[in-house]
Amino acid sequence: MDFNSLPYSLEFVAGSGCILTLEERAALQTSLVIVKTNYKFQRILLWGKILGLQHDYFVAQGRGEDEMTDRKSLYSLNCVDWLLLPSVTDAMVEEVSKAAQGRFKGNPSFVYEHKVSQQEGKEQEKVFSVTEEKRLAVTVHHIDEEASVVPRGAFIQSLRGLVQTNRSFGGLSESEARRLENFMHFRKPKTLQKKPIPVKAEWAPAIDFLDVLSEDIPKGSWSLQFECARRVCVLRSLLWLGLTFYHVPMTPQHGYIYMGLGMKNLDLPFML
Secondary structure (H helix, E strand, O other): OEHHHHHHHHHHOHHHOOOOOHHHHHHHHHHHHHHHHHHOOOEEEEEEEEOEOOOOEEEEEEEOOOOOOOEEEEEEOOOOOOEEOOOOOHHHHHHHHHHOOOOEOOOOOOEEEEEEEOOOOOOOEEEEEEEHHHHHHHHHHHHHHHHOEEEOOOEEEOOOOOEEEOOOOOOOOHHHHOOHHHEEEOOOOOOHHHOOOOOOOOOOOOOOOOOEHHHOOOOOOEEEEEEOOOOEEEEEEOOOOOEEEEEOOOOOOEEEEEEEOOOOOOOHHHHO
16 A cells, blocks of 8 residues: 555555554654655555554565565564565475464564474474564565455556556546456466467556456455445455455555454365
C-alpha cells in the first residue's frame, strides 16, 4: 500500500479489520519519509503488520528503479525505528520450515529450536535453530510470492526488462474488475511461460507478463467483493488470511496490505 495514499487507502480495507491507531498513523507518516530518504527509495509502501504475542511487527517495503527486483523490506516494533530484513535464501527457507513453529513471539532475537532424532540405535539428535528475524523475512517473502496482487495494466515491462509503474493506467472498468483474470501476482511469472500465448485481441506482452489469479491452485483461494457502496473492488486471500487488496474501478488507485498472524492456511483445500 503506497505511503502517499495511505490515509484514504486504509479506509477501503477497514472492512477486513485492517486498521491502525492514530498514534501508529502519525508515527508512520513521519518515519517512512525518513526511511525513504535515507535508503534512497523511489517509492515506499506500508506492507502490513504481523501480530505477535509480545509485540507486533510493522513491515514496510522500499522499491527502486525496477519495482519487482529492486525492493527491500524493513520492520519496526514501534513505527519509528526501522531495521532491514535479511535477504531470503533457499537455506534460510529450509531452516525456517524445520525449526519455526507456532505464533510469532514479537522478539526478533528469539531463537526457535527443533530437535530431530537420528537413525535408530544412535542417541544423537540433530537440532535446527533459526531466529525470529529470519522467520519474519521468510514469511514476508512467501506472502509476496503467493498473495501480492496488482490489477492488469498497472505495471509495464520495458524492452530492457525493467518493471515500472504504468503512468497511463486509468484503472479497470467495473465489468473487468469482477473477473479474477484481470488481477495478477506481482512476482516473477511461474506458470505463464509454460502455457501458449493466449489468443486475445487485447493481449499485450508489455502488460501481460505476470501470472493471473484465476490460474491459482486450489481454485477458490480468493474472495472478490464490491464494498463501500459498490465503489471499491476488494480481494481477500483465503490462503494467507489477513491479506486484503483493493482497487477503485476507473481510477489508478489500488494496493494491498497484510494484517494477520503470519501463518499460512494449510487447511484451505479441505475447506473449499
